[in-house]
Structure formats: C-alpha cells, structure tokens
C-alpha cells in the first residue's frame with residue numbers, strides 16, 4: 001500500500017503526527033518537496049519532536065527515510081537535525097538517503113530570501129520563513145541551481161565561487177550585504193564528508209523498494225493552499241505540495257500510488273501573509289490560538305486562526321483526489337458553544353463563490369457564508385472510539401464530510417501519538 005499524505009489547508013494541519021502514526025505500517029517514508037520551511041511536530045509521551053527536513057517517519061527505528069529529488073535542502077539545517085535525531089536515540093545508519101538530484105539551499109539563497117522579502121512593499125510581503133526556499137527553487141527552475149550530487153564533484157569549490165558571484169549581483173541590486181566567495185568555499189567544503197554517506201540515487205532506491213513489495217509513505221510538507229499552482233498565488237511557497245508533487249518529487253509513477261490521505265484541521269490556520277477568508281480577529285480566534293497552541297513550529301510566529309472553510313476542503317479534495325481524511329484537533333473546539341462552517345464566499349453583489357477563485361482580487365470584499373452548528377461543550381481528548389464522541393461532534397464531522405467529499409480515515413483528538421483514532425483505513 002503506497003500512500004501520499006498532503007496538507008489540505010495552509011499548513012500545520014498535523015501532518016507530522018499523522019505520518020508518525022502511519023509509519024507503523026510503512027517501510028519507506030519520503031519527503032518530495034519543500035525544505036526546512038516545514039515544521040512537523042510529533043509528540044510521544046512527554047517528549048515533543050519537531051522535524052524540518054528529515055521525514056517524520058525517522059522516529060521509528062528501522063524505517064527508511066528519503067529526501068527526494070523535489071526537496072530543496074540546506075546542508076547546515078540538515079546536519080543539525082541529523083545530530084538532534086541521533087541524540088534522541090534514533091539511529092540513521094543505512095536508513096537515511098538523500099537524492100543526488102535534490103537541490104541545495106545555500107547561504108546566499110537565505111540572504112536573497114531576506115533581501116527580496118525586505119524589498120517587497122507593504123501588502124506584497126509574503127511572510128516567508130526566511131529559509132531560502134524561493135530563491136533555491138528559482139535557481140532550480142532557472143537552471144542555475146546546485147544539486148546535492150554537485151558536492152561530490154571535484155569542481156564543487158569553483159561552482160560555489162561562481163554561484164556566490166552571480167548571487168552578489170542580485171544582492172547588490174537589492175541593497176543587501178554581498179558575500180565573500182572564499183568564505184563560502186571555506187564554510188561548505190568541510191561539510192562534504194559528513195553528507196557524502198547519505199547521498200545516493202534515490203530514484204533507483206525507490207524503485208527497488210517498490211519492486212520488493214515495500215510500502216511507501218509520501219510525506220507532504222506545506223499544503224494545498226500554499227501550492228505554487230493551486231494556492232493563493234503569490235502568497236504561496238515555491239513547490240507543489242499537492243498530490244501530483246509526490247511523483248515528480250520522488251521519481252515514482254502515479255501508477256504506484258494506491259491512496260491519497262488529506263490532513264485537515266477541524267478549524268483553519270495560516271501563518272504568513274495572504275488571503276484567509278474565515279480568519280477571526282476576535283476572542284474566538286484568540287481562543288483557537290491558545291487552545292490549539294497555534295504558534296509556528298519553524299518560526300514561532302503566532303498563527304492566524306479561523307473557522308473551518310469547506311470551500312478550501314472541497315477544493316483540496318478535488319485537486320489531490322483525497323480518498324481519506326485525517327481530521328485533526330477536534331479537541332480544540334471542545335469549549336465552543338457554537339461552531340461554524342464556511343460554505344461559500346459572498347460578493348457584495350450577492351454572487352456566492354462555492355469554489356476557490358484563482359484571482360485573489362475576487363476575494364476582496366467577500367464575506368464568508370456560514371452554517372452554524374451547536375458545539376459539544378465537553379472534553380473529547382481522551383476519546384478512544386469514534387462511537388464514543390459526543391453526538392454534536394459527530395454531526396459536525398458528518399456535515400463537513402458531506403460538504404467536502406472523501407471518507408474519514410483518521411481522527412486526532414490531541415497532540416500525543418496515542419490520541420489518534422483509526423476509522424476506516
């Protein structure tokens with residue numbers, strides 16, 4: 001069984017937790033896009049683990065973890081994370097693999113990320129994580145990027161020098177600090193021996209695994225509404241976190257995918273700039289933020305919070321072909337006497353959008369159309385069986401499923417590993 005897992009909203013849906021849960025029955029977990037902009041949290045007992053680049057399956061010894069070709073990888077972030085993972089007691093030898101086709105995120109990409117963001121006028125800022133993601137993908141698509149395999153070549157130092165010189169032209173034009181090519185060579189050369197053992201042809205590895213009947217889990221980072229094609233462009237990330245990205249980012253054919261699981265929070269959050277139709281700037285939004293611990297796992301920024309948006313859910317179901325949903329954070333809604341579901345966006349002239357418009361200008365001045373339902377006003381965080389949930393919580397979930405399509409596969413009622421209910425999968 002090969003499963004693609006994707007985020008359905010604006011990220012931070014609880015993908016790390018669900019990946020950790022599904023890794024039990026997988027042999028290989030592969031990241032196929034994004035980079036250290038991701039922050040995936042797994043809570044086991046009293047210990048909280050946050051992963052950025054390394055697949056969340058790493059917390060299960062013996063499972064293979066792959067950084068696929070679609071990822072952009074900052075070698076310093078990676079080395080730091082690998083040391084951390086080993087210090088937590090999880091061995092990596094012979095089970096961690098990095099694609100030689102993956103792109104490198106270098107110091108100058110981070111500088112460019114910061115300088116480009118600073119140069120954007122108010123209202124046009126994206127609120128990036130500052131991890132160099134946009135400039136690294138721009139280099140890839142512009143065909144002047146640096147691939148992981150390049151670090152193994154004798155000409156690596158010269159490549160670094162050339163890249164720094166060309167980045168300096170852009171940095172200068174943005175009024176940012178230029179970088180010293182020799183300093184960069186000195187910074188990166190010593191890191192090569194520690195990375196080398198992990199670098200391999202992961203396309204070959206993936207195919208050997210599939211041919212041997214192994215089960216693969218594709219770990220999406222970011223989410224549908226941050227997708228470079230389907231998200232709220234330009235307030236998006238620079239990759240394809242949607243299900244199609246799993247194939248292009250790992251070298252596996254769509255024919256090998258058996259099912260798609262969408263992770264969706266039972267309310268909505270967003271971190272960074274950009275449209276968010278159901279955002280709450282009142283006490284309810286604050287309550288969601290506090291109860292849900294809605295602070296970025298990568299940047300620590302407070303996340304914007306709002307009601308569940310079924311327009312987004314339906315759109316994500318279609319774009320990804322979601323078979324099963326992993327619905328998360330039901331427990332966060334336990335104290336609300338009324339819960340709301342957005343079913344459309346009403347324009348000033350009365351027209352209601354029931355699918356997410358491509359043109360963000362169309363959203364300006366729109367009001368969300370809400371259905372209200374009674375809350376359940378009791379603790380769901382210790383529920384172990386779906387049938388034991390309060391009737392109103394079941395009705396809320398049932399109505400959402402009716403609106404967005406797909407089946408319920410997993411329900412999460414708390415941050416810990418054990419607070420995960422398996423429903424239909």
Ligand code: GDP
Nearest residue numbers: 012013014015016039040041329412413414415
């Ligand atoms: P990801 O980026 O999709 O992996 O999600 P994050 O880890 O950035 O954010 C999800 C946050 O919610 C983390 O702090 C998780 O520990 C937490 N979490 C996940 N599922 C649940 C849940 O069902 N209930 C509660 N209360 N917290 C959860």
Ligand code: IMO
Nearest residue numbers: 011012037038039127128129221222237271272
């Ligand atoms: P996970 O995998 C939430 C957001 C940033 C910014 C935009 C572009 O934990 O769900 P970037 O640094 O990628 O160029 O920033 O995307 N963003 C995320 N928001 N969760 C994430 O990852 C995100 N990764 C990027 O806040 O708005």
Ligand code: MG
Nearest residue numbers: 012039040297
């Ligand atoms: Mg996150």
